[in-house]
C-alpha cells in the first residue's frame with residue numbers, strides 16, 4: 111500500500127498498462143482481462159489485476175499531466191516492484207500527415223517541464239523510452255498487422271493554448287504529436303532503471319480540428335489496447 115495506491119504488496123503485476131483515464135482502465139479490465147480483481151480505488155483512480163492469455167497484467171490510470179503520472183509511476187516502480195509500465199494514451203497530432211486513430215510508438219518525449227531536472231537532476235529536455243519494451247511493441251504491431259509509427263512527441267503541461275503555432279521544442283525535436291505524461295514516465299524509469307514505453311492513439315488533429323468524442327477516448331481504442339496487451343505477455 112502506498113500513499114496513492116491501496117493495493118497490497120503482490121497484488122500488482124510486474125507489467126502495468128497505464129491510460130490517463132480511470133474509466134479506460136476499467137473498460138480494459140472489463141473487456142480484455144479475466145479473473146479480474148479491483149486492487150485499488152483510492153481517489154477513484156482504479157487499479158485492476160487480471161489475466162490476459164494466462165499472464166498476469168495490471169491496468170490502472172495515471173491521471174492527467176506530469177505531476178500525476180510522476181506520482182503513480184514512481185509508486186508502482188518503487189512500492190510494488192513493477193518492472194514495466196506501458197502508457198496507453200491519446201494525443202493531438204501537430205501535422206496533417208497523421209489522422210485520427212493513427213497509432214504511435216514514442217521513441218523520445220521532449221518537454222519544457224522541469225520535472226526531470228528537479229526530481230532526478232536529469233538535465234535533458236528530450237528523454238528516450240526505457241528498456242526493450244519499445245522494440246517489443248514494434249514486434250507485436252507486425253504480428254497484429256497494425257500500422258504503427260515510431261516518432262518523437264511533445265509532452266506538454268498545456269491542453270488549451272492561445273497560439274496554435276507549433277511550440278519551439280516540438281520544432282526542435284521533430285515532434286509529430288502532443289500529450290501530457292510520457293516525459294515524466296520516462297524520467298522516472300530512467301532514474302530507477304525500469305522499463306517504460308508509450309503508445310498513443312491520435313484523438314485530435316490540431317491543424318484541422320478533427321477529433322474523436324469523449325466516449326470514443328474511453329472505449330474505441332481497441333488496437334492500442336490489444337497492442338499493449340500482446341506486448342505485456344512478452345515481458
Ligand SMILES: O=P(O)(O)O[C@H]1O[C@H](CO)[C@@H](O)[C@H]1O
Pocket residue numbers: 129130131173174175198199200201269289290291327
Ligand atoms: O488519453 P490520456 O491517456 O489521458 O492522454 C491524453 O489525454 C489527456 C488530455 O485529454 C492527457 O492526459 C493527455 O496526455
Ligand SMILES: O=c1cc[nH]c(=O)[nH]1
Pocket residue numbers: 200201202203269288289290313314316
Ligand atoms: O494532450 C493532448 C491529448 C489529446 N489531444 C491533444 O490535443 N492534446
